[in-house]
Every structure is written in structure tokens, then in C-alpha cells.
Amino acid sequence: MSLTKRTHWVVRVTHWVNVVALPLMVASGLRIFNAYPAFARKGESFCCYPFEGKPIPAALTFGGWLAGARHWHFAIMWVLVVNAIVYLAFLYAHGEWRELAPRRGDARRAWEMIAFYAFARKNHPRQGKHNALQKTAYFAMPVIATVIVVSGIAIWKPVQLHWLTMLFGGYVWARYVHFMAMILLVVLVFGHIFMVFAVDPYALRSMISGWYNEDLSPEARNARPFYHLLPRRKSAVGEPMRTEA
């Protein structure tokens, strides 16, 4: 077994804070949205949302009612913002941002991964700690989160920070950006969760204790979603031959 320390405790703690706070933030936001589940200014129409007027199912919302959801939303926002600052400061101070920052050749490496997952390539590309698809997702998440925070401030303070709201094209568009960026983040999060369980469930260990067994990595197992999920048998070199029945 080759155990390596893979995930720093700052990354683990901020990750699990997100796991708790992000669903509460999204669900309370959806409850707020349901008070007016549309984007159009009153008396006008809106071009770019196909579900104008259709509320989000109550089961996906949190906070009970509009005021309650607003209290949760405006409290948890601080948790998430502070959490993100801690995470990003750590990435910067420890130089780990280098593992996530886009680099020349990422598109080619992402294509290699897609080819591998599509069975158009036999062996798992070796691309470092994160493959290019992971890297892109983990880089995109804080970027999208920043858009969510800034557009959120723009709809929180559309008069006091009028200039900021106007950067988004006004209140209606800032609200739309806030919503659509949330959808994008949620899609990425679900993609992430799917890939953890379908490709590398052994990574859960490193997100909990920090330790990762390299023998169980997707590269070592040549793992695609739901393929080679179980550890591969050790090579048979030196083992006694099995006799056929």
C-alpha cells in the first residue's frame, strides 16, 4: 500500500463547510426566488428564462417562508465568503493554486480524458494530482462562486451600489446572473459528486483524513465511471500457479 498525504486540513475543513453551507444557501435562495419565481420587471416580459412564473418545488427549498429564508441566506453568505477567503488564501500561500490554474495544453489533456472515458483510448492518462477535467471544474468553481457573490451584492444593494448593479445590466439581469451562475455551480457540484462515487470513491478518504492510497487511484485502476471501481488484483508475478479444475 502506498499511502500519501494528499489533502491539507485547510482544504478538508473548507470543503466540508461548503458541503453543509452550500445546500442551505442554495435552498434558501430558491425559497426567496419562489416569492417571485420570474425575472421580468412587472408589466414586462423576460427573454431568457423558459420557466417564468413556475415556482421551484417546495421540497428543494429551505427557510419556511420568505423572511425566514432571507435570514438564513444573509447569515450563511458570511460563512461561505469567509470559508472561500480561507481556502483561496491557503491555495495562494501554499502554492497549491498551481495545481488548479489553467495551463497550456489543458484543452488537449481534457480531450485525452474525454477520449479515455469514451473508450476511445485504452489507458488512463497520467496528468498529475488532478486530471484536466477535474482541474477545470475545481478552477471554475471559485470563479463562478465569485460571480455569484458579486451579483448577490448587486441585488442586495441595487441603490447604494448602483454602479455595481449596472455592471450586470441592472437589477433584473443581476438577479438572472445570480440565479444562472448558481445553476452552473450546482451542475458542477453534482458532476463532482457523481465522479467521486463513480470513478474515485477512495478519494473520500483523503477528503476526510488527508491520506490517499495511490494503489487505488483511477490511474492505477484504469477507472472510468463505473468501470474498475474495485481495486485491481496485484500482479501474479511470483505467485504459485493455479491449477485448472
Next chain:
Amino acid sequence: MSPRNDHERSLIDRRRFLAVATTGVAALAGCDSFGSRRLEPALAAAQRANERVERRLFRHRSEDRIPGGARLTGNAFPQYFVSDSVPIWDEAARGVWRLEVSGAVRRPLSLSLDDLQKLPRVAQSVDHFCVEGWTARAQWIGVRVNELARAAGATSDAQYVDFQSFDSDYHESWDMASAMHPQTLVAFAMDGRYLNAGHGAPARLHSPVKLGYKNTKYLTRVVFMPARNGGYWSDRGYEWYGGT
């Protein structure tokens, strides 16, 4: 859409709003299915912290501007009140409507609608931000609350302003800074016409610097106070500050 239809629709909206609100209050008071009972102090602390941030952020010079030539909302502007039927000032029972400006002032005022209209007025086309997330645009004509404060001689005790109405017990109190904002008006006309009953006649508070529920309609009293005095929705769980 005819005004009557519009009004009927808003009544339905209001009933649904009240039903939801009542359920919400009951949920907050009665059960802790979300663990909200134990976390309530934390949520209240966050609300206080947010209010400090919001008050520090506040600038009189930050104003709401809508693009020149932008369409106003007109008849689609929702009408809203908390009484069972649209509040109409009953002159036979209550005498002629007057606006009282009182409290921490040197010269309490009692203004008839005529008196109000003789004060320096402004016309402004601005956004209306509802806590529910919708916005609407209208042109308002009225008197700045800071003009009323000047006319009545508000004293240094005036740190808050309570805006009271004849729509049942509806009122909302404001911080002085937001009340003194140049876009905070006691409005008597909307889109070039005197206010109609559905929009708060004869006079209402309107300002883009606060969410809709802070903008008391059917105004009767503007009371300057040394301390805040809650409000209809603020007492029912919505943020007291409600700034935009």
C-alpha cells in the same frame, strides 16, 4: 388590463401572501423543524451585523437612476394593503385628511393635502424594489421627507422616523439617514395623476432606498423619534432595516 382586474388580482396575491406569511410565523414560533429555534440567536446576530454593514455602506449621494425614456410600469404596478378592503379615508367619520409631522420636532405640523402640495416638490422616476424580488417603475411627485424635517425643525433627538397609516395598524419605522435621503418622498402623485386608492391615496411614502414594505402607504403621521419603533412587517419577521 382594467384597474378592477388588476385590483382583484392583487387581492388574491395579498391573500396568498398573508396565508404564506401566517404559516411562516407559525412555523417560526411553533416548531423547530429546521433547528431554527436554537439557531435563532445566530440568525438574529447575523441580522444585526448585516444592519451595521448596511448603515455604514449608506450614502445620500447614491441614488437610484433609471435610463432616460425607460418604460414605466403603469397599470401593472401591483396594489397592496393589509386591510380587508382597500383603505379609503372616511371624511365623514374622521374629518378632512391631514398629515401630522410630530415627535422630536420644534414645530409640529398638521398639513392638509393642499398644504403638502404647496411645499417644495420633486418629481422622480425610480425603481420600486419589492422584498419578493420583483421591481416596477413609476414617476412619483411629492415632498422630500428631509423637507418635512426642515419645515418641522427636527431636533437632534430625531434618530428614527415612524411612518404611520390608516391601513389598519400598518406602519414602518426608518433610520434617520434613509429617511433624509433625497429620493425619500411623501408622494401624492404617481405617473402624473393623484394617487388612487390602491396605491396609497392621498399620500404615501416612496423611496427606492428601502424595500417596498418599508414604504408606508395611506400615510397619516410622520413621527420623529429617538428610538426605532419596529413596523408591520418588521415585527412579523422581515428585516427591520430593509435597505436597498
